[in-house]
């Protein structure tokens with residue numbers, strides 16, 4: 001299975017938008033776009049922002065997109081990268097793809113000079129929390145957002 005999967009960092013905006021649109025209902029709490037999607041700020045605008053400012057990694061199985069990660073590594077004050085999006089297609093979850101994407105995200109953040117990486121995750125999202133724990137993220141704080149309890153998890157990079 002793993003040998004058929006490749007991680008790519010060049011993604012067409014239409015393919016990206018289609019993947020994100022299909023994945024949206026998988027998130028709990030629901031995806032929180034910033035700024036929020038509206039008539040004037042569309043999914044394509046959000047994807048354009050990601051492709052312009054974030055590092056986007058996708059997992060391809062043969063020709064099909066089966067996972068996506070987006071992260072920011074542009075914090076020149078605190079040097080903290082931020083994982084803003086991680087999703088693996090439900091049909092192929094549990095096969096190591098999330099881990100492969102996270103490995104790429106971390107490696108990219110380190111290359112960009114980040115010293116730590118943060119992610120916000122619902123306290124109820126056991127699968128994601130276990131994945132982040134496996135990659136040495138630890139809970140640094142817990143806060144409430146729109147009625148949901150959220151862990152801020154941080155991974156320190158060795159110098």
Ligand SMILES: CC(C)(COP(=O)(O)OP(=O)(O)OC[C@H]1O[C@@H](n2cnc3c(N)ncnc32)[C@H](O)[C@@H]1OP(=O)(O)O)[C@@H](O)C(=O)NCCC(=O)NCCS
Nearest residue numbers: 086087088093094095096097098099121127128130131134
């Ligand atoms: C979280 C998510 C990205 C994990 O992707 P995945 O490809 O299934 O993960 P992997 O197969 O690489 O698993 C890696 C590790 O994650 C943990 N994990 C993954 N799925 C799990 C599950 N259902 N239950 C418990 N632990 C799980 C395990 O520690 C696993 O390592 P192990 O197999 O050695 O025990 C995937 O479940 C997903 O897309 N969920 C919906 C979107 C989401 O919640 N994203 C995170 C938002 S912060």
